[in-house]
Amino acid sequence: MANRSKIACRDPEVIMIYENEEDVLGVATIIAEQVEEYRTLPVNSKIGLIINKCKPAVILLALSSIERNIELYNQIIENKCLDYPHHSVLLCNNRESAAAFRCCLKGLFDDYFVYQPLYEKLRLKMIVHNGLQSSQTSTRYAGINDEELENIGENLSSLIDQSGECRQSLLGSISSCKEVINSPDSVEPDDVSRAILAKINKSHIEPMLADLESSIRENLDSLIGQLLAQKNGLSTFESRVAMINDMSDSNPNQRAARLQKELAEPPLRGRERILVVEDNVLYRDMLVKVLNNENFVVDVADDGLSALKKIKKNCYELILMDLFMPQLDGINTTKQIKAVTGGKSLPVIALTGNKNKELIKKWAEQGLNGYLLKPSNKTEILKAVNKVLDKKK
Structure with missing residues (x-):
C-alpha cells in the first residue's frame, strides 16, 4: 500500500480492518494523508487482541459485505476487546448503502461511507476527523489545519472563516x-x-x-x-x-x-430520448434531474441486462452507461447493443470513475462516442450529451 510507514503505525489512533487489500487502497491513502497514527489490518483471529492492545479511537470495517462487518464487530465486542469509548465506521459498496444507513440509525455503527465506488474523499476525511474529535481516547490528533485544506480561493476561504467564527461566538x-x-x-x-x-x-x-x-x-x-x-x-x-x-x-x-x-440562455433541445444505465442511485438520480431539466426524455436501468431489454423495446437517441455494474458490465453491454437492435448502432457515452486508459480504449473499440469521468457536474454532462447529439444531425 501507499504511505506504508504511516499505515503500519504500531500505536494507531485509527484502524481499518479489511479482507481484500486492493479494495481499500484508495481509502487507505486518503486516511494516511490525514492521520499519522493509522494502521490497516487484514482480518484474522488476532484482530480482537490487537484492538484491545492499541485501543484505537476510530475503527473502520471494510469487509466484503455488511453482514461480514456486523459479525466481526459483534464478535470483537462480545469478546470484550472493545470495552472503551470509540467511533465505529462502516465501509460499504453503493448497493448496500441502505443497509448501512439502517445500521447507523439503529445505533450499531456511528457512521458509514460508500467506498465502492469512491467519490467523496473529503467526506471520508470529515468522518474520521469527527470520530477523532469526539472520542475520549484520542489524545494525539491535532486536527486539520488550513495548510492541509484544498485551495478554494481566498475570498471564499475568508467568508467561511468569518461566518464560522460569528456562528460559534453567537x-x-x-x-x-x-x-x-x-x-x-x-x-x-x-x-x-x-x-x-x-x-x-x-x-x-x-x-x-x-x-x-x-x-x-x-x-x-x-x-x-x-x-x-x-x-x-x-x-x-x-x-x-x-x-x-x-x-x-x-x-x-x-x-x-x-x-x-x-x-x-442556451436553447432547449428537442424531446430526444436517453437511457441512463447506472447502478449508483445518487449519481443516476443526478443525471436524470440534469437531463430532465433540459427537456430530454429519460429512462433508467441499473444494470446491463435491464438496459438491453429496454433498448430492444424502445427507440433511444443516446445511451449513458456505467462501466462497473452487476450482471453485465458496460463493455459487454455495449457489445450486445447491435444484436438487440438488429444491427443498428446507438451512440454511447461511458460513465466511469476509472482512469485506466487501456480499459477505456478497450471499451472504445466496442463503439463509444464519448465518456464522462465520475463524479461530473451539470456543465460537463450537458457538454458531452449535446456534442454527441449534435453530430447525429
Missing part, C-alpha cells in the same frame, strides 16, 4: 447564558425563590433561548448561501466581461453578435 454566548441561568450560584438558596425562578426558566427563558439559537442558525445559513450565490454570480459576470474585453474592436457588429450569443 452560539457560545447562548450556551453561556444557559449555564448562568442553570447555575445554583445564580440564585439565593431560598426554596420558594428557586422554585419560582425554575418555573420562569422552564416556561419562558429556555424556549426563548432555543428560538434565538434556531433563528441564528437559520439566518447564518441563509446569509452564507446568499453570499456564495452573489460570489458565483459575480464570477460569471467577471468572466463575461473578460471575454468582452478580449474581443477585437475592428468589427463592432461581430462583437455585438458574439456578446448577445454569450449572454443568451
